[in-house]
Amino acid sequence: MTGSEEPPSFRLAYVPGVTPAKWVRIWNERLPDVPLTLIQVPAAQAPETLRAGEADAGFVRLPMDRTFFSAIPLYTETSVVVVPKDHLIAAVDEVTLADLSDEVLFHPLDDVFDWESPPGEAAFERPATTPDAIELVAANVGLVVVPQSLARLYHRKDLTYRPVTDAPQSSIALSWPEEATTDLVEDLIGIVRGRTVNSTRGRSRPPVEQQQKRSEQKRSEPSGTRQKPTPKSTGRNPRTRAAGGNTRTAGTKQTPKRGKPRRRS
Structure with a gap:
């Protein structure tokens, strides 16, 4: 990495009432090398914060401008x-x-x-x-x-x-600018949706140690040592097919029948 490159980081906005602690904990477990910065913003200012690029994604209150933002509804409050x-x-x-x-x-x-x-x-x-x-x-x-x-x-x-049973309700969503759907945003989507680290949906990245071990195994494996797959047996002898499919006589040596011994005169 050159001196001009900055390490990756992620800025997550959230509005009052949202408690992102659980998702932050999972992020730190899965992406310990990517610092996560929390930014609390008033609900009315959340869209502008994301639009201006001051945060990479945010937990916001709906509605959002769906022509500019992507949003994943999470829950509706009482x-x-x-x-x-x-x-x-x-x-x-x-x-x-x-x-x-x-x-x-x-x-x-x-x-x-x-x-x-x-x-x-x-x-x-x-x-x-x-x-x-x-x-x-x-x-x-x-x-x-x-x-x-x-x-x-x-x-x-x-x-x-x-x-209040018939009052309007407020819904919380994870939102981000649609044109800024980065790999780290995909990681956050997987965390919020409860995907496991090995999930095939979204980004699926095995641990670095596991990737290195697989690469070392491939490099250290001598060429020509891999066994060829054994052809699947059809259960039929080739000679049997050549003989018309008679499994009792084809491909086996027949023992001649012995007659009755002749009587000596």
């Missing part, structure tokens, strides 16, 4: 409403949007839901971020509907959450 622990909603297992119609609901500027018609009563302002909205909920000013992962990420001891 939507929940965050409420104070002493709120009436905390006494039930789940709610609907109709149950929230009389509640003040915050819609932060970084809201990940594409509401056709935001439910509940309009708040006096739109918080800049979801954490800001959570703080207002803790102050008993209103409620907020978020994906469950964000409710866990910004959890507070004085708050709880309940599923």
Whole structure:
């Protein structure tokens, strides 16, 4: 490697609520020589981060521009409403949007839901971020509907959450610029999809030690030592076929029959 060449590396973006630890661990096991750099970005900025080449791939929230990006959907989250622990909603297992119609609901500027018609009563302002909205909920000013992962990420001891059965949902996907589908991106795809290291789908690269051992064995093997494959037996004697297929007489020496001994006169 010349001095101008840089060792390979990979930059992986992820949005709040995504926990990439499991995939990072597998990456480090399979590709220990390729450093993986994690970059957390707001959900709204993830597409631009990938488009600008500031990350090689990312765990993002759908939708994405499928004319420019490739995307592999991974899972869809449950939507929940965050409420104070002493709120009436905390006494039930789940709610609907109709149950929230009389509640003040915050819609932060970084809201990940594409509401056709935001439910509940309009708040006096739109918080800049979801954490800001959570703080207002803790102050008993209103409620907020978020994906469950964000409710866990910004959890507070004085708050709880309940599923909203008919609310919009947010889906997480692995995405990257389609024209930048590199070998390392293929490696990440295999990891995310749960392929084994020896999988025949995608890239399949045996360990370096195994490759070297195979190469050394081929170089050290003397020429002409390989055994030729044994022809498959047909189970029939060639003489038998020449004799018309009579397996009892063809190709074997016949013993003449002995007659009765002559009586001496």
